[in-house]
Amino acid sequence: MKSKTIRRWSFVHTWTSLICTVFLLMLALTGLPLIFHHEIDHLLGDAPEVREMPADTPRLNLQQLVQAAEKHRPGEVMQYFGEAEDEPNAVMAIMAKTAGTEPNSSHTFMLDARTGEALETPSANGGFMLFMLRLHVDMFAGLPGKLLLAFMGILFVAAIVSGTVLYLPFMRRLKFATVRNDKSTRLRWLDLHNLIGVVTLTWALVVGVTGVISACADLLIAAWRNEALGAMIEPYRGAPPLTQLAPATRLLDIAKEAAPGMTPDFIAFPGTRFSSEHHYAVFMKGSTHLTSHLLTPVLIDASTLNVTAVAERPWYMDAMGMSQPLHFGDYGGMPMKILWAALDVLTIIVLGSGVYLWVVRRKAAKKTLDVEAQATA
């Protein structure tokens, strides 16, 4: 590599990293507790305990659960029903003033699927973990915040690529994993920066890219509404708004018939951004491990309960679905979570050492300049 080429790549590496470092450090630090959000909720007592009941206790039907939810929060409407993680006897409910209310103003809670008893899930609506999540997702700045973080993620990817290119000239005369401890602190950290940077490269790239995709989720959902949903609900354009919804009782059975071999993941009630004004949308997931992250919506007319369509799944919605596990690290048990945290901390070390190396080199460059200035004076 010519020295001019090296200097160019070095320039790209320095500036893409420097610009995104503050944001990446924030993301890495807030992401750390989020890896263990489930465990932390349990530890803080924020995870509701479902009452012990005989195993064969019958479950309420969906409409009865809707009524139980509405009784719990009078004046609000249903937005979503979903599975409760690790709690087969409960469902998660999300309600708000109107169905179209934005997600951060909604209220999330759990319903005992057998009794309809409402159980609050404080960490889903406020507190430390939600604070971390909001910082991590949009820095409390909504869509502009998300897009800024997406841009920082792209810079991070550029920093990784340019760093990999620079790895060659830096390591040409060194064996892999050389750490020169005996010379200077700067050399030691340069070697560690190169070593840790290059071995965590794939992980950092995957988490970076999937983070960018997730940050663009609002745009992807909007595109999906326009493209896939738009054509299917065209006949309903101009239809009067619904004053009464057909009962939710059989929604899951209807969806299972329409999408055989798939299992329900969540239900979007009419009027949310995942449904239409006139439809329930039951999101079905695939039955294999891999396809369980890919969701296919079944649109069900909210007054006749006829299936309007099984919606197409455009590639970008699949990309969004696959991005979630690959970003969260929640798909390989506790050891994976611990590794995720370790790799996260290692990324913090690479970021920190990068800033340190830049500062030291700048100081050194300044010193040479000073010396030269003195010599010519």
Add this chain to the structure above:
Amino acid sequence: MKPRQSNFWKVFAVPLVMGLLSAAGLFAALLGDGVWDSLSWIGLGIPALFSLRGLLKKT
């Protein structure tokens, strides 16, 4: 040109293996539980161990 090429492989051979290991690890756990999960721990664990070893080398 020849010595340069060998340089490339000399420098990037091990990192490439690390990259493939991590990628296989990230993908494995998507395919199933049990053995697949264990494969992912190995794939992600080895790069983490190399980093740790570098950090802990005596000064």
